[in-house]
Amino acid sequence: MSNFYCEYCGTKSSSISNLTANSCSRHPLGSSKGKHKLYEGSEKTKYSCKYCGTSASAISSLTGNSCSRHPNGSGKGKHAPSL
Template structure:
């Protein structure tokens, strides 16, 4: 019985180590760029920073990866967060087309 337990445990550990590790992606809420770590994301300046191009750091998008992303101001939907944040929003709080779409969580 004990031998069977040890063999099962060794087999489980071996097969668990063979599974590919999934790489987690981190996205900027302002520009939609994808990063491999939060450290990389927050260490670089963002081209779509709200106060001006490259005047501040990327901001971590805290939502989950989805099939479609929705703008929190107008409800338009896009396939990627990068597509969403690259278009101007007609219902932006600063005025019509005065800012970019922003992803809803």
């Protein structure tokens, strides 16, 4: 059985429909102002930020911190997992 993850917060779900039907606490527009976004990469032992290369063992750990090289500016966005 596959797991599906939110790109913004790392929430795990057993189905895409359940994942994308719920609000995301780390949505770029603000907490609960948008739905979870499907992470389209594969499950990995380490996830890397596509902007700066920082790595973490879980998407939730990676996306919980600000990225110094985010396109919106330093400290103005969270790390984003690369595919």
